[in-house]
Structures are given as C-alpha cells and as structure tokens.
Amino acid sequence: GDSVTQMEGPVTLSEEAFLTINCTYTATGYPSLFWYVQYPGEGLQLLLKATKADDKGSNKGFEATYRKETTSFHLEKGSVQVSDSAVYFCALINRRGFGNEKLTFGTGTRLTIIP
Amino acid sequence: DGGITQSPKYLFRKEGQNVTLSCEQNLNHDAMYWYRQDPGQGLRLIYYSQIVNDFQKGDIAEGYSVSREKKESFPLTVTSAQKNPTAFYLCASSILVLGQGNSPLHFGNGTRLTVT
Numbered sequence: 001g002d003s004v005t006q007m008e009g010p011v012t013l014s015e016e017a018f019l020t021i022n023c024t025y026t027a028t029g030y031p032s033l034f035w036y037v038q039y040p041g042e043g044l045q046l047l048l049k050a051t052k053a054d055d056k057g058s059n060k061g062f063e064a065t066y067r068k069e070t071t072s073f074h075l076e077k078g079s080v081q082v083s084d085s086a087v088y089f090c091a092l093i094n095r096r097g098f099g100n101e102k103l104t105f106g107t108g109t110r111l112t113i114i115p
Numbered sequence: 116d117g118g119i120t121q122s123p124k125y126l127f128r129k130e131g132q133n134v135t136l137s138c139e140q141n142l143n144h145d146a147m148y149w150y151r152q153d154p155g156q157g158l159r160l161i162y163y164s165q166i167v168n169d170f171q172k173g174d175i176a177e178g179y180s181v182s183r184e185k186k187e188s189f190p191l192t193v194t195s196a197q198k199n200p201t202a203f204y205l206c207a208s209s210i211l212v213l214g215q216g217n218s219p220l221h222f223g224n225g226t227r228l229t230v231t
Contacts (some may be wrong), residue, residue: 004157034219036220041224042225043119043207043223043224043225044158044205044207045222046219046220089157089158103160105157106157107155107156
C-alpha cells in the first residue's frame with residue numbers, strides 16, 4: 001500500500017538557519033503530495049502541495065519539489081523563525097475515488113526554533 | 116468566519132463509559148473525517164462521510180461509531196469496546212471534486228480524550 005516516511009525529529013535549529021525536513025513516499029501511479037503544519041494545541045493546516053512531477057509547492061517561505069525519480073518531497077526554508085516551531089506532516093493521496101479517504105500521512109516531525 | 120468547531124477541547128472519562136465528541140462545520144463541505152493522532156504514529160483515519168446519512172469505516176474503526184444526520188455535523192462516539200481510547204482526536208472536512216482526491220482538508224483544533 002501507499003506509505004510516507006519522514007525524517008524523525010525532533011529537529012532544533014537556531015533562528016535564521018536553513019531548514020530541510022526529508023520526506024519520501026511509496027505509491028503506485030501518480031499521487032498528489034502535501035505538507036501540513038500543526039501549531040501547538042491546534043489542528044493541521046495545509047502548508048503547500050504539488051500535484052505532479054517537478055511541480056514546486058510554496059507558501060510562507062517554505063518550498064517543496066515533487067521529485068518522481070527519487071520519490072521525494074523534501075520541505076525547505078531558507079531562514080526559519082521562532083514562529084515556525086510546529087509539527088510538520090508530509091502526506092500523499094492517490095487519484096482514485098473523489099474523496100480524501102485515501103490520504104496517507106507521515107508520522108510528523110517536530111521542529112523547534114530557538115532565538 | 117467559516118470553520119470547524121470541535122468540542123470540548125479536553126475530555127476525561129472513566130474506563131467503560133461511552134463518550135461522544137462533537138464536530139460541526141459551517142464551510143458547506145460535503146465530506147467529513149475523523150482522525151486519531153498518537154505520538155510517533157501520525158494521523159490514522161477512523162471514519163469518513165461523503166454525504167448525509169452515509170459513512171464508511173477508515174483504517175481503525177473498531178470501537179468507534181459515527182452518525183451523519185446533518186451536513187454540518189459528524190459526531191464521533193468512542194465506545195467502551197475501544198481498547199486504547201486515550202488520544203488526540205481531529206475532525207476534518209473537505210469539498211468533493213469528482214475524479215480528484217486532492218482538495219485540501221480543513222481541520223478542527225482537536226479534542227484530547229483521557230480515559231482512566
């Protein structure tokens with residue numbers, strides 16, 4: 001079945017450091033890929049997405065490129081801020097059916113930014 | 116403002132009691148979902164519903180029940196049959212687009228259930 005593997009946390013960085021959170025996936029066909037973010041005490045919010053190979057999703061300074069050859073969707077940000085401290089989830093969905101019931105999540109990576 | 120409301124934020128119950136978690140949305144979304152979040156395990160789908168009066172089991176439905184009598188509401192009951200009910204429960208909703216399962220999920224802020 002489909003699966004998502006993300007780098008284990010927690011990850012601790014200093015403010016203004018460069019961030020990479022690795023995500024690789026296993027899926028048949030051509031899945032869509034997502035990054036969700038969960039701030040303390042809240043639900044998840046969609047951060048960015050990419051729906052086909054070589055697409056780059058971007059939002060709030062974060063970027064991720066859909067790499068089919070390496071089955072990866074690594075999350076990057078050039079200069080992190082304290083407000084980026086959160087848990088980040090990589091997820092995929094295969095294009096079957098027309099709901100999100102087949103959305104598969106990674107285990108999440110907790111990111112802490114220190115001033 | 117449109118959104119998803121889960122209540123209560125924290126819930127405590129004794130073992131052997133059923134408990135119902137509320138989820139209401141005013142986004143006019145057709146589909147609603149319940150996920151369970153445990154440390155180190157990501158999110159796992161419990162139940163989902165794409166239309167009123169219909170719902171389907173997710174990956175870990177045992178010990179849970181749902182109803183979808185109204186489009187806006189999708190309550191989850193954690194029954195005494197659920198062996199490890201203590202967890203963080205997240206409700207979500209989305210629009211449905213035929214042939215494309217990639218419309219974003221909108222999440223509530225969750226309910227943390229503790230059973231002792």
